[in-house]
Amino acid sequence: MVVFEKTKGLTDTPLHYCPGCTHGIIHRLVAESLAELGVLDKTVGVASVGCSVFSYNYFNCDMIQAAHGRAPAVATGAKRANPDNIVFTYQGDGDLAAIGTAETVHAAARNENITVIFVNNAIYGMTGGQMAPTTLPNQVTQTSPYGRDVTVVGYPVKVCEMLSQVTGASYLERVAVNNVKNIRNAKRAIKKAFTNQIEGKGFSLIEVLSTCPTNWGLSPAEAIKWLDDNMEKYYPLGVYKDKYEEGK
Amino acid sequence: MSEKVLMKGNEALAEAAIMAGCRHYFGYPITPQTEVAAYMAKKMPKIGGTFLQAESEIAAINMVIGAAASGVRAMTSSSSPGISLKSEGISYLAGCELPALIVNVQRGGPGLGGIQPSQSDYFQAIKGGGHGDYHLIVLAPASVQEMFDMAFKGFNLSEKYRVPAMILADGTMGQMMEPVSLDANEVEHYDKPWATVGTGKHEGRNIINSLSLSPKQLEDWNIARFARYKKIEENEVMYEEYMTEDAEIVIVAFGIAARVSKNAVKEARRRGIKAGMLRPITLWPFPKKALNALADKAKAFLSVELNMGQMADDVKLAVNCKKPVYFYGRTGGVIMTPEEVLDEIEKIEKGEAEQW
Numbered sequence: 001m002v003v004f005e006k007t008k009g010l011t012d013t014p015l016h017y018c019p020g021c022t023h024g025i026i027h028r029l030v031a032e033s034l035a036e037l038g039v040l041d042k043t044v045g046v047a048s049v050g051c052s053v054f055s056y057n058y059f060n061c062d063m064i065q066a067a068h069g070r071a072p073a074v075a076t077g078a079k080r081a082n083p084d085n086i087v088f089t090y091q092g093d094g095d096l097a098a099i100g101t102a103e104t105v106h107a108a109a110r111n112e113n114i115t116v117i118f119v120n121n122a123i124y125g126m127t128g129g130q131m132a133p134t135t136l137p138n139q140v141t142q143t144s145p146y147g148r149d150v151t152v153v154g155y156p157v158k159v160c161e162m163l164s165q166v167t168g169a170s171y172l173e174r175v176a177v178n179n180v181k182n183i184r185n186a187k188r189a190i191k192k193a194f195t196n197q198i199e200g201k202g203f204s205l206i207e208v209l210s211t212c213p214t215n216w217g218l219s220p221a222e223a224i225k226w227l228d229d230n231m232e233k234y235y236p237l238g239v240y241k242d243k244y245e246e247g248k
Numbered sequence: 249m250s251e252k253v254l255m256k257g258n259e260a261l262a263e264a265a266i267m268a269g270c271r272h273y274f275g276y277p278i279t280p281q282t283e284v285a286a287y288m289a290k291k292m293p294k295i296g297g298t299f300l301q302a303e304s305e306i307a308a309i310n311m312v313i314g315a316a317a318s319g320v321r322a323m324t325s326s327s328s329p330g331i332s333l334k335s336e337g338i339s340y341l342a343g344c345e346l347p348a349l350i351v352n353v354q355r356g357g358p359g360l361g362g363i364q365p366s367q368s369d370y371f372q373a374i375k376g377g378g379h380g381d382y383h384l385i386v387l388a389p390a391s392v393q394e395m396f397d398m399a400f401k402g403f404n405l406s407e408k409y410r411v412p413a414m415i416l417a418d419g420t421m422g423q424m425m426e427p428v429s430l431d432a433n434e435v436e437h438y439d440k441p442w443a444t445v446g447t448g449k450h451e452g453r454n455i456i457n458s459l460s461l462s463p464k465q466l467e468d469w470n471i472a473r474f475a476r477y478k479k480i481e482e483n484e485v486m487y488e489e490y491m492t493e494d495a496e497i498v499i500v501a502f503g504i505a506a507r508v509s510k511n512a513v514k515e516a517r518r519r520g521i522k523a524g525m526l527r528p529i530t531l532w533p534f535p536k537k538a539l540n541a542l543a544d545k546a547k548a549f550l551s552v553e554l555n556m557g558q559m560a561d562d563v564k565l566a567v568n569c570k571k572p573v574y575f576y577g578r579t580g581g582v583i584m585t586p587e588e589v590l591d592e593i594e595k596i597e598k599g600e601a602e603q604w
Contacts, residue, residue, distance in 0.1 A: 011453075040447070041446055041447045041448030042446035042448050043446060044318065044444045044445070044446065046314070053459060056455050056457055060447075060453065061446070061447060061453065062444035062445065062446055062447055062453055062454045062455070063444065063453070063454075063455045063456070063457075064313070064314065064317045064344075064444055064455075064456040064457075065344075065455070065456065065457040065458065065459055066310065066313070066314075066340075067310065067336055067337065067340050070306065070307070070310040070313075070337070073302065073306070073307040073308075073310035073311050073313075073314065074310045074311070074313050074314035074317070075314060076300070076307075076311050076314060077272070077274065077310065077311035077312060077313060077314025077315035077316070077317070077318065077322065078314035078315065078317060078318045078444065079314075080272060080298045080300065080311070080314075080315060081272055081298075081314065081315040081318035081319065081320040081322070082318050082319075082320075082445055082446075085318070085445065085446050102303050102304060102306075102307065103303070103306075103307055103310070105303075106302075106303035106307065
């Protein structure tokens with residue numbers, strides 16, 4: 001009896017992510033969801049710019065690599081061209097919540113029938129640990145070396161809270177991958193986001209709180225604890241909008 | 249040939265794009281090209297197509313990228329400041345080797361500039377615009393009929409070579425009304441085995457990408473693409489010659505500047521000056537060989553443009569110092585008159601003009 005096997009949703013390419021980074025877990029949850037829903041062969045993923053730029057090497061489906069912040073627009077074009085395809089974006093916090101804010105908000109406003117996987121690790125990882133739109137107050141990064149001073153650079157952007165005010169958006173949930181219970185819950189949310197798309201329910205965004213041990217300057221175990229103690233407090237987990245549940 | 253109808257250039261172009269099989273248009277309003285978007289907004293829903301007004305020019309071009317990657321004929325249109333915003337996406341189209349049609353109905357610049365006709369985006373269209381080693385196929389219409397015909401040509405060439413094509417029009421071409429024959433041009437069809445349509449529809453995985461962290465691989469990609477550019481330069485140059493057989497002074501002009509210059513050539517001939525004109529129809533590839541050949545018999549070249557002198561550089565390179573090159577232009581949305589061009593011709597004839 002096969003108890004566990006690697007999901008068909010991922011290729012055999014070794015992941016380039018740092019030790020302890022939770023991108024690998026999130027990739028797996030996305031890939032498993034697509035495989036379990038039986039839609040891998042009609043899925044088109046859109047990779048963004050940042051640590052996950054190479055996700056086109058890992059997801060076992062057709063992929064488009066988008067410019068920084070533009071993934072929701074590229075996904076819009078792909079979905080409008082072939083509405084029967086399942087189209088998702090996989091974006092980090094710099095990509096989605098800074099340079100790509102307009103594309104994110106308007107894809108939600110149009111209730112574009114796509115799935116957005118938003119990985120929030122409160123830092124720019126790929127470029128070496130700069131302040132992100134989601135960097136916490138007082139958090140030290142390369143470009144906030146004295147800690148994020150909210151009187152100078154303002155407050156972190158809470159994406160789910162912000163998008164919950166957008167009438168068009170269908171389903172918004174914030175999850176985390178810092179323990180088994182949360183990982184299982186994240187899987188449920190991601191799978192639901194794809195199911196929504198299959199059912200034509202429109203824009204779904206799953207924000208996943210993730211770690212960056214390398215740029216946080218912490219061990220993988222410490223990073224998980226930092227997420228527990230700091231990120232979850234600032235970014236409470238939960239469903240921020242579910243149009244179809246509300247309607248019931 | 250069917251009966252001609254009176255149409256605006258922008259509308260003729262939009263109708264042609266639909267006839268050429270485009271069902272995906274992504275745009276953003278900007279004068280003087282908005283009629284293209286308005287026409288698409290009216291027509292696309294009736295024929296099962298997609299018209300989407302994006303949140304910005306940047307989003308629009310990226311929607312074009314997504315649609316083009318997915319194998320459909322996609323286009324966007326804008327005017328100068330909007331094309332600057334699209335330039336990042338245009339570079340990605342080039343790097344990802346995606347066919348698409350981009351229309352620039354130029355207005356005066358720089359900055360917000362004005363809304364009157366201009367050709368001051370020549371450098372942007374021909375020399376880059378976006379970052380990296382790439383070219384666009386650039387078509388320059390000089391009539392409403394050509395606005396119509398070039399939509400077909402643009403899609404055909406773009407798909408044939410997997411190189412984005414741009415129609416570099418100007419405000420005049422977009423706004424003026426002329427009789428136009430709406431007979432469909434030939435629509436060429438090319439297989440797109442590379443399109444991201446899902447692995448269920450092709451062997452292996454298709455990845456549309458312009459990233460490589462290996463310098464050697466990126467160099468190889470660029471070299472392979474430039475081999476295709478070379479073929480385009482060999483096979484796709486288009487231009488029109490007017491009274492050049494015995495011309496001593498050859499005007500080089502495109503778009504509305506060519507229309508004005510043609511009148512100046514006629515008047516110069518009436519006054520006994522042997523003037524002629526070469527009108528590039530493709531600005532890239534540029535009719536280098538034709539100009540160089542003319543330089544063997546003509547005495548001088550005059551580049552006439554709605555800018556401060558951009559194509560003049562390319563004329564000079566093509567002529568390769570065989571003969572002097574002069575320039576006359578108006579900018580900021582001002583259109584020169586035939587008399588102004590004629591004055592310049594006469595100055596050259598008398599040896600009073602300053603070389604470019």
